[in-house]
Amino acid sequence: MFSKTCEYAIRAMLFVAQRSNSGVKVGIKEISKNIDAPEHFIAKILQDLSRRGMVQSSKGPNGGFFFEKASEDYTLADIVRAIDGDKIFFGCALGLTECDEIHPCPLHFEMKGIRDMIKSKLEAVKLGVFNKDLEQKLIFLR
């Protein structure tokens, strides 16, 4: 469904969101441990998201990744779009380059609804909404 990179990205961002909520910055090592993902790899991914302004970072002692208030308004759909593009929302399930209402693949109409559902669900989920459930260990990132 998502690329591995995108899975890591979402898990990392949700983790930073939760910790950032308590006013703390988190380093790569801590993120890596808590979401069970390769350290250097998620470093790259967060670097990328950081350049896009979707997460903030600071270097040096007590540095790490964190969210400014506004950043918590990003949705899962934003992350997916940043990492995987919008193929999952609009691409053809059978890989046709042209696939739409007037030139549909056999699954076009069946899949339309599913894609729309995925899109609207991911667009409805802001990064901060899982903070409490994560803290209470009702849901998990690893």
Added chain:
Amino acid sequence: MFSKTCEYAIRAMLFVAQRSNSGVKVGIKEISKNIDAPEHFIAKILQDLSRRGMVQSSKGPNGGFFFEKASEDYTLADIVRAIDGDKIFFGCALGLTECDEIHPCPLHFEMKGIRDMIKSKLEAVKLGVFNKDLEQKLIFLR
């Protein structure tokens, strides 16, 4: 959503289904042209599906791929399972190795419904159902 291999597989099988319906065997070249896919690559894919008995083939002049009656009862879900496995139906959207009702990832419950929909839709579609629409060019494989 599906691997490229799986996209080709579905398109190739739907094409064979339609032609086979008219009692004709189709060669790799013709399939390749009609679904716009690399010749040698889909040869491999069909070889694989043929070994599994999901499509029939014969060598030599007038040889090619075709369906025995029973083969038209295979569903798109069967093809997907044969090529990509059942990750798309049961895997965790965020890539957790353990993700279920008692140890869910943040998206577990949201995604459950979507996965079930995909599964039931693909399981409902037998290979032959598109034959007429394909013939009438209401839907396309390239």
Added chain:
DNA sequence: TTAATAAAAGAGCTTTTTGTCCTTTAACAA
């Protein structure tokens, strides 16, 4: 102002996926 810390950046490696090519085997027809 120096040492320590932690992210940024760049280069490179490994594995998987996708795609190609060549030889072999089976079927058929002349």
Added chain:
DNA sequence: TTGTTAAAGGACAAAAAGCTCTTTTATTAA
């Protein structure tokens, strides 16, 4: 039986995805 056709099989190549390592830069605190 011999030549032609078309799939089967094996080996290999290219590209993308996933992952690692090392150096540089910025920040902080002693």
